[in-house]
Amino acid sequence: MARRAKSQAKIGPAETGFTLEDYILYNLVRTAATYNEEMAKALKRFRLDTMKWRVLMLLNDKSPSSVGELARRSVTKMPTLTRVLIRMEEEGLIVRQAQQDDKRVVQVTMTPKAVTVLRAVQAIGQKIFERAIEGVSEAEAAAFTATLKRVRANLGRSPYEAATEAPSDLKARAS
Amino acid sequence: MARRAKSQAKIGPAETGFTLEDYILYNLVRTAATYNEEMAKALKRFRLDTMKWRVLMLLNDKSPSSVGELARRSVTKMPTLTRVLIRMEEEGLIVRQAQQDDKRVVQVTMTPKAVTVLRAVQAIGQKIFERAIEGVSEAEAAAFTATLKRVRANLGRSPYEAATEAPSDLKARAS
DNA sequence: AAATATCAATTGATAAATCAAGTAATTCGG
DNA sequence: CCGAATTACTTGATTTATCAATTGATATTT
Numbered sequence: 001m002a003r004r005a006k007s008q009a010k011i012g013p014a015e016t017g018f019t020l021e022d023y024i025l026y027n028l029v030r031t032a033a034t035y036n037e038e039m040a041k042a043l044k045r046f047r048l049d050t051m052k053w054r055v056l057m058l059l060n061d062k063s064p065s066s067v068g069e070l071a072r073r074s075v076t077k078m079p080t081l082t083r084v085l086i087r088m089e090e091e092g093l094i095v096r097q098a099q100q101d102d103k104r105v106v107q108v109t110m111t112p113k114a115v116t117v118l119r120a121v122q123a124i125g126q127k128i129f130e131r132a133i134e135g136v137s138e139a140e141a142a143a144f145t146a147t148l149k150r151v152r153a154n155l156g157r158s159p160y161e162a163a164t165e166a167p168s169d170l171k172a173r174a175s
Numbered sequence: 176m177a178r179r180a181k182s183q184a185k186i187g188p189a190e191t192g193f194t195l196e197d198y199i200l201y202n203l204v205r206t207a208a209t210y211n212e213e214m215a216k217a218l219k220r221f222r223l224d225t226m227k228w229r230v231l232m233l234l235n236d237k238s239p240s241s242v243g244e245l246a247r248r249s250v251t252k253m254p255t256l257t258r259v260l261i262r263m264e265e266e267g268l269i270v271r272q273a274q275q276d277d278k279r280v281v282q283v284t285m286t287p288k289a290v291t292v293l294r295a296v297q298a299i300g301q302k303i304f305e306r307a308i309e310g311v312s313e314a315e316a317a318a319f320t321a322t323l324k325r326v327r328a329n330l331g332r333s334p335y336e337a338a339t340e341a342p343s344d345l346k347a348r349a350s
Numbered sequence: 351a352a353a354t355a356t357c358a359a360t361t362g363a364t365a366a367a368t369c370a371a372g373t374a375a376t377t378c379g380g
Numbered sequence: 381c382c383g384a385a386t387t388a389c390t391t392g393a394t395t396t397a398t399c400a401a402t403t404g405a406t407a408t409t410t
Binding site (some may be wrong): 012019020024025026027028029030031032033034035036037038054057058061073074077104128129131132133134135136140141143144145147148149150151154155156 | 195205206212233276308310318
């Protein structure tokens with residue numbers, strides 16, 4: 001890149017003298033990972049992990065949900081999710097059953113046991129949440145969420161098809 | 176407890192009628208995952224994954240780095256990272272060697288090959304980045320990063336060990 | 351209606367991540 | 381100094397995630 005960064009804070013990679021700490025998406029990923037780690041610690045005593053917890057939250061949000069729906073909303077590959085669901089069913093947290101009008105889709109439903117567990121976990125989740133956003137105003141929080149959604153929407157439309165192996169014309173200096 | 180959420184848009188769990196889509200931390204995790212997924216797709220043709228790429232970025236930022244340092248900055252468990260590094264060394268991307276004055280610590284350095292690879296990958300990373308923040312103003316981006324850092328800092332201080340800590344932390348900025 | 355394509359979800363083989371325990375190097379307390 | 385404690389990392393055993401087919405069910409084409 002030439003020098004678009006001369007009169008602003010650095011917000012992208014490939015800048016001279018650039019450090020990762022200033023890179024938005026690095027901060028995004030790292031903060032998310034820190035949050036996941038924190039939740040994972042708290043979830044241990046409920047014999048849950050972030051994956052199972054996320055599934056329960058999604059089901060709490062909308063139940064029943066199909067496997068594909070859960071995979072999309074949790075950004076998880078379907079084979080991975082299938083196996084998570086198998087474990088959760090063995091633990092009595094969910095029930096899986098084929099949808100009547102289309103037997104390809106599998107509907108996932110929370111059990112009463114899962115509802116009970118989730119209530120307890122949510123209390124802890126709430127505490128961690130409150131700690132996380134301490135000192136963040138409501139306006140700031142709203143703006144933050146808006147940016148998150150925008151970034152995600154932007155990433156969603158993925159123009160990735162052309163397979164280029166050799167790094168020949170990769171430098172995007174022109175703009 | 177904070178009851179800040181009762182007369183505003185929902186920003187946390189455990190509220191009646193609440194949906195995950197409004198929950199900040201869900202959006203945080205989901206957007207980060209989407210970004211990782213997008214990067215992973217792009218990295219494939221370089222025979223890299225997000226983990227290796229993150230290590231290279233961290234090394235690009237500061238080289239050499241110790242294993243522990245890389246683990247902390249990439250929010251990865253050390254055993255996991257050790258094995259990533261072993262693979263990367265086999266692929267000729269990094270070199271590991273014991274630090275002279277303290278032979279417990281292992282210094283990780285990029286090879287010239289890795290530098291070449293990274294340059295090519297960064298170009299693609301830049302494209303994805305630019306797509307990600309399309310329509311996001313610099314001010315918005317700055318505010319976003321500030322919130323991310325604050326949230327991460329908040330999560331950093333664990334609830335169990337923060338008891339003896341002074342109420343006004345020196346580092347945290349008020350405005 | 352039979353053949354073909356498409357779709358949702360699962361499975362088999364394999365790679366990767368994780369916990370617990372282990373090793374080697376350094377520091378600390380007596 | 382010597383032995384216990386700590387640090388920095390690695391390894392063994394196990395769980396979990398992922399890719400590449402595969403199954404079973406519905407749509408579409410001819």
